[in-house]
Amino acid sequence: MTTDESTALRASRSTEVTRLERVVVRFAGDSGDGMQLTGDRFTSEAAAFGNDLATLPNFPAEIRAPQGTLPGVSSFQLHFADYDILTPGDRPDVLVAMNPAALKSNIGDVPRGGTVIVNTDEFTSRNLTKVGYESDPLADDSLEPYTVHHVAMSTLTKGALEETGLGKKDAERAKNMFALGLLSWMYHRPTEGTERFLREKFAGKPVLAEANVLAFRAGWNYGETTESFATTYEVAPASLPSGTYRQITGNLALAYGILAAGQQSELPVMFGSYPITPASDVLHEISKHKNFNVTTFQAEDEIASIGAALGASYGGALGVTSTSGPGVALKSETVGFGVMTELPLIVIDVQRGGPSTGLPTKTEQADLLQAMHGRNGESPVPIVAPQSPGDCFDAALEAARIALVYRTPVFLLSDGAIANGSEPWLVPDVETLPDLRVKFATEPNATDGSGEFWPYVRDTETLAREWALPGTPDLQHRIGGLEKQDGAGNISYDPDNHERMVRLRQAKIDGITVPEATVDDPTGDASVLALGWGSTYGPIGAACRRVRAAGLPIAQVHLRHLNPLPANLGEILAAYDRVILPEMNLGQLAQLLRARYLVDIISHTKVAGLPFKAEELADTFTDVITSSNGKEGHL
Amino acid sequence: MTAIDLGLPALGGLDDVPTTEEPGKAKDYKSDQEVRWCPGCGDYIVLNTVQSFLPSLGLKRENIVFVSGIGCSSRFPYYMNTYGMHSIHGRAPAIATGLATSRPDLSVWVVTGDGDALSIGGNHLIHTLRRNVNLTILLFNNRIYGLTKGQYSPTSDQGMVTKSTPMGSVDTPFNPISLALGAEATFVGRALDSDKKGLSEVLGAAAAHRGSALVEIYQNCPIFNDGAFDVLKDSDEAASRLIPLRTGEPVTFGPEGEHAVVRSGFGGLKVAATSEVSTADIVTHDPTIDDPAYAFALSRLDDQTLTHTPTGIFRQVQRPTYDDAAREQVSKARHNKPADLQAVLTGNDTWTVS
Numbered sequence: 001m002t003t004d005e006s007t008a009l010r011a012s013r014s015t016e017v018t019r020l021e022r023v024v025v026r027f028a029g030d031s032g033d034g035m036q037l038t039g040d041r042f043t044s045e046a047a048a049f050g051n052d053l054a055t056l057p058n059f060p061a062e063i064r065a066p067q068g069t070l071p072g073v074s075s076f077q078l079h080f081a082d083y084d085i086l087t088p089g090d091r092p093d094v095l096v097a098m099n100p101a102a103l104k105s106n107i108g109d110v111p112r113g114g115t116v117i118v119n120t121d122e123f124t125s126r127n128l129t130k131v132g133y134e135s136d137p138l139a140d141d142s143l144e145p146y147t148v149h150h151v152a153m154s155t156l157t158k159g160a161l162e163e164t165g166l167g168k169k170d171a172e173r174a175k176n177m178f179a180l181g182l183l184s185w186m187y188h189r190p191t192e193g194t195e196r197f198l199r200e201k202f203a204g205k206p207v208l209a210e211a212n213v214l215a216f217r218a219g220w221n222y223g224e225t226t227e228s229f230a231t232t233y234e235v236a237p238a239s240l241p242s243g244t245y246r247q248i249t250g251n252l253a254l255a256y257g258i259l260a261a262g263q264q265s266e267l268p269v270m271f272g273s274y275p276i277t278p279a280s281d282v283l284h285e286i287s288k289h290k291n292f293n294v295t296t297f298q299a300e301d302e303i304a305s306i307g308a309a310l311g312a313s314y315g316g317a318l319g320v321t322s323t324s325g326p327g328v329a330l331k332s333e334t335v336g337f338g339v340m341t342e343l344p345l346i347v348i349d350v351q352r353g354g355p356s357t358g359l360p361t362k363t364e365q366a367d368l369l370q371a372m373h374g375r376n377g378e379s380p381v382p383i384v385a386p387q388s389p390g391d392c393f394d395a396a397l398e399a400a401r402i403a404l405v406y407r408t409p410v411f412l413l414s415d416g417a418i419a420n421g422s423e424p425w426l427v428p429d430v431e432t433l434p435d436l437r438v439k440f441a442t443e444p445n446a447t448d449g450s451g452e453f454w455p456y457v458r459d460t461e462t463l464a465r466e467w468a469l470p471g472t473p474d475l476q477h478r479i480g481g482l483e484k485q486d487g488a489g490n491i492s493y494d495p496d497n498h499e500r501m502v503r504l505r506q507a508k509i510d511g512i513t514v515p516e517a518t519v520d521d522p523t524g525d526a527s528v529l530a531l532g533w534g535s536t537y538g539p540i541g542a543a544c545r546r547v548r549a550a551g552l553p554i555a556q557v558h559l560r561h562l563n564p565l566p567a568n569l570g571e572i573l574a575a576y577d578r579v580i581l582p583e584m585n586l587g588q589l590a591q592l593l594r595a596r597y598l599v600d601i602i603s604h605t606k607v608a609g610l611p612f613k614a615e616e617l618a619d620t621f622t623d624v625i626t627s628s629n630g631k632e633g634h635l
Numbered sequence: 636m637t638a639i640d641l642g643l644p645a646l647g648g649l650d651d652v653p654t655t656e657e658p659g660k661a662k663d664y665k666s667d668q669e670v671r672w673c674p675g676c677g678d679y680i681v682l683n684t685v686q687s688f689l690p691s692l693g694l695k696r697e698n699i700v701f702v703s704g705i706g707c708s709s710r711f712p713y714y715m716n717t718y719g720m721h722s723i724h725g726r727a728p729a730i731a732t733g734l735a736t737s738r739p740d741l742s743v744w745v746v747t748g749d750g751d752a753l754s755i756g757g758n759h760l761i762h763t764l765r766r767n768v769n770l771t772i773l774l775f776n777n778r779i780y781g782l783t784k785g786q787y788s789p790t791s792d793q794g795m796v797t798k799s800t801p802m803g804s805v806d807t808p809f810n811p812i813s814l815a816l817g818a819e820a821t822f823v824g825r826a827l828d829s830d831k832k833g834l835s836e837v838l839g840a841a842a843a844h845r846g847s848a849l850v851e852i853y854q855n856c857p858i859f860n861d862g863a864f865d866v867l868k869d870s871d872e873a874a875s876r877l878i879p880l881r882t883g884e885p886v887t888f889g890p891e892g893e894h895a896v897v898r899s900g901f902g903g904l905k906v907a908a909t910s911e912v913s914t915a916d917i918v919t920h921d922p923t924i925d926d927p928a929y930a931f932a933l934s935r936l937d938d939q940t941l942t943h944t945p946t947g948i949f950r951q952v953q954r955p956t957y958d959d960a961a962r963e964q965v966s967k968a969r970h971n972k973p974a975d976l977q978a979v980l981t982g983n984d985t986w987t988v989s
Contacts, residue, residue, distance in 0.1 A: 050986055193984070239988070246985045256980055263976050270737050289979065290968035295736060295961055299729065300762035307726045307759070308733030311702070314720060315738040337723050393980075427985065430977045470700045470718035470734075470741050471653075478666070478713050480721025481705075490668060491713065 016231045017188075022081030023235055024089030025183060027176075028106045029098030029119075030067055031060055031074040034176040039076025041180055041197060045189040047247040047424055050237030051080040054538065056088035056611065057420045061277065061360040068127050073105045082236040086538040086545075088421060090613035094186075096179050098122060098153070101131045112145040117182070119175065121154035149228055153178050153219075160218035164211045174215035181219025188234050191220065241426060248425040250389040250418035251278070254348060255285035257396020258320055259292045261346075264397065265404055265436035269294040270312030271320045272305035274327060277360040278416045279350035282322045302330035306347065310334055313343045314479075316440065316469040318400065322348035325367045326357060328374065336375040338409035339505065341479045342456075342465045345408075346399050347371075347381075351415040353609045362609025363416035365534055366585035371411040372563060372592065378502045380509035382406070383562040385413040387537035390425035392418065395560065397434060404438050406512055407464045413562070415584070417611045418535040441468035441475055447487060453477050455489035463508035510564050517566040521555035522548065528625045529576040531601070533559040533589055536582055536612060543617030550618075552625045562589065565596070573599045578628045580604055580621060582612055646953075648769055648845045651739040652698050658690040666716040677828035677854035678708055678775065685773075686715070688835045692742070692842055699742045702731040704751035707782045708775035708854070711746040725756025728763035728772065735770045736958040742842065743770040750780050753789040753809050761818035766957035767846040771838075774811060774851045775828075779860035792939060797859075812934035812949055815849045816927045822848035823930060823949045828855060829868055833879070833946055840948055846956045853944075866941050878936065880947030885917040896936065904932040906943050922951040 065072030079089035097103035099122035161171040202209035262269035287296040299305035309319030353359025386395035453475040485492035587603035664686040703709035705724035712719030786799040826834035841848035886896040899905035930950035
């Protein structure tokens with residue numbers, strides 16, 4: 001159905017249309033119900049319509065947890081708005097619950113007065129018992145605070161597909177598209193994209209393609225023709241900076257950033273990886289783009305994947321490896337080897353809940369100290385952290401710049417929230433991307449006039465050593481993990497030399513040029529600073545907006561470079577009465593900053609596997625501001 | 636020194652490596668670093684053999700790279716005036732895989748020991764062999780941990796008393812040749828450290844092999860496991876223990892050729908008295924047999940006691956290499972579709988805000 005047709009249809013009935021600035025919708029169902037796909041499609045519709053948006057997929061680590069159980073619930077939350085938004089939203093205005101488990105595990109997040117749409121077909125006594133409902137919540141008064149729509153989605157879907165010849169079981173599987181159709185009707189979403197998507201996805205199985213399109217239309221028509229939905233909603237397109245936009249997830253942006261780094265440096269990329277949640281999508285994506293002179297190597301383990309990347313770097317490629325926290329633990333020795341041999345290497349860590357196997361599909365920022373210190377000896381490594389899905393692209397280019405200019409491994413700390421979350425992305429013009437080309441060594445450089453090549457002669461400005469590729473005549477040299485003689489690079493156990501080399505390696509990293517931190521303080525009179533790093537940018541920013549809207553001043557600084565820190569950070573921290581630092585860990589950056597700047601930072605932490613909510617941070621910030629007004633001393 | 640002509644599709648291990656009219660001499664391959672192995676160490680002989688042998692390949696010296704792990708033998712790259720990397724324990728095959736895959740113009744050599752390759756690096760060794768990456772692995776097997784001063788290794792004899800096994804090792808040792816064959820290795824050879832000629836021959840064939848070549852070198856550790864291979868070097872004993880493998884020739888050995896290798900049981904081999912078997916029963920050595928069972932049976936003639944020790948080339952078969960295939964995919968992709976970064980970044984689903 002085209003948009004025109006749908007508008008005409010809608011005009012035939014007197015549904016009230018309410019204009020909203022923003023809406024948060026959450027689809028929740030069994031992990032086999034296709035909720036991620038449904039959410040993705042609804043997101044694409046919002047993007048195509050021109051809304052700003054942010055998403056939060058949330059799914060179990062098990063591929064198929066037992067059907068209908070609480071651990072098996074998978075959900076996808078989308079926040080879309082007519083203005084620029086920063087987070088996937090705290091609480092869903094609308095919850096679509098495909099079964100009792102989905103209702104039970106999500107209803108607590110729905111605010112009073114929120115809308116709940118349930119698939120009544122799944123509310124059988126067996127399914128209710130499975131999740132511990134003693135009475136049917138659709139029949140008792142437990143859902144009284146909400147506007148509840150009872151829709152027999154399975155039955156309606158099967159009915160709509162009767163003509164297709166599909167078996168009942170297969171037909172019922174299209175019920176997620178029914179739900180999508182219904183929501184698309186409620187929010188006046190364009191539908192062409194979804195129909196085209198379904199026809200392409202099932203191109204090899206026309207019957208399934210048709211069935212899904214039929215189910216999608218049936219959902220739409222259900223909203224249109226039944227009287228149960230009195231109101232539909234419109235969320236106007238957002239006024240974002242002009243340009244061409246697309247929707248992007250953090251992992252996709254990371255992959256594109258690596259491709260771009262290869263192009264901008266004019267180096268082949270060796271991408272060594274071992275599958276691990278939630279980083280595997282970076283490997284999947286990059287392996288599709290071998291035409292960018294990218295080799296992907298799925299190694300036998302984490303160790304081999306980083307080893308191959310570093311081996312290729314030695315040969316003049318841009319070596320990249322991607323993993324999550326448990327993989328970083330295994331790669332640590334090779335990162336240290338990269339520090340010692342001073343070769344370029346990008347280590348992508350898409351952080352997840354830890355320790356150990358932890359929470360594979362949930363987010364956390366608790367690998368900061370691992371990246372910073374998780375190696376033997378004094379082993380400094382630069383750290384860059386993207387702040388949003390789209391920002392992963394720029395962060396990858398920045399990590400490549402540092403790795404190539406300074407000949408060092410660099411950590412790129414993404415996390416599960418931005419890896420899978422998506423947002424509209426202003427597509428960059430490739431002409432504006434940084435030039436990352438490097439110069440390899442071409443001639444002997446020994447400072448003693450011997451005419452030899454010394455691998456550890458340093459650039460006086462960057463302290464980087466020369467990158468001499470095998471195959472270059474007269475530059476034969478040996479490098480390794482043993483301590484190097486300053487300059488000549490031969491093995492040296494000399495005490496003074498080790499002292500000098502340890503300090504040189506540290507000075508090289510400390511001296512990396514990084515942009516100064518910028519303060520966002522619209523009123524210019526804030527006495528409290530909200531500081532953050534990585535994926536907390538969205539919730540911290542949204543919380544600052546709320547606080548400011550309530551008339552309280554607050555400044556915000558968000559750090560992309562964690563090592564080295566921006567040169568002006570100490571000055572900034574000293575300029576505020578209070579600095580509050582929310583982190584999805586137990587205060588790792590706070591610990592580093594307290595030690596470095598002797599500033600009594602207020603550490604606000606959460607490790608629930610989910611991002612901060614703007615509401616909770618706004619409350620916390622407000623408390624800090626109001627308690628520091630006119631008061632001396634500490635909280 | 637030339638590789639054995641197998642009459643197979645001629646894609647050699649060094650085909651993409653630039654050659655020179657002036658490959659130099661052994662001394663050109665010696666670095667200025669003082670060699671610091673213990674006096675009498677078998678590593679010295681191997682180093683000298685490799686340095687003497689390399690000029691015969693006719694390669695540009697700057698296109699040769701030695702990558703090692705950790706252990707006594709892994710100091711090897713420091714003494715070679717080529718490119719070299721002394722890496723981390725057990726990881727040399729992984730690092731070399733990345734290097735060899737991205738640089739077909741390099742002759743890549745991995746130097747490792749029994750602890751480095753078979754213990755901490757066992758995983759990388761088997762997967763490198765399975766992938767058949769174009770590189771040559773020199774496995775110095777002295778059946779002991781030398782650098783850490785004398786603990787038992789994965790090839791030490793059961794019952795061996797070492798610093799960490801005062802009551803004797805209870806571990807069953809690996810047979811490195813059997814292991815490599817089980818890991819789908821396409822080239823497996825063995826030589827003694829003291830046998831310059833034999834080692835050079837195996838090295839030549841290994842270098843010419845396109846794919847992973849594993850060369851096990853029995854190497855004496857004079858400090859912690861002295862004389863482990865003496866029976867193979869003793870003029871009285873050696874001839875009746877060593878089984879030299881010569882392609883196309885019947886496998887016989889002994890001072891007078893009085894021992895022969897014949898088929899036995901379920902695809903196995905055994906040693907028999909030449910006089911008691913018919914000539915037709917004596918196996919004729921052919922390392923190119925596709926079924927690895929033959930080479931495996933040869934490797935099982937050696938039961939750790941060195942009673943019967945085949946040397947030479949056990950297996951030498953052609954199989955596509957990982958690095959060739961990986962590069963082929965990249966080059967095909969580049970040929971089929973120009974890298975248009977702007978197009979990828981933009982994607983198919985955009986909207987415009989004016």
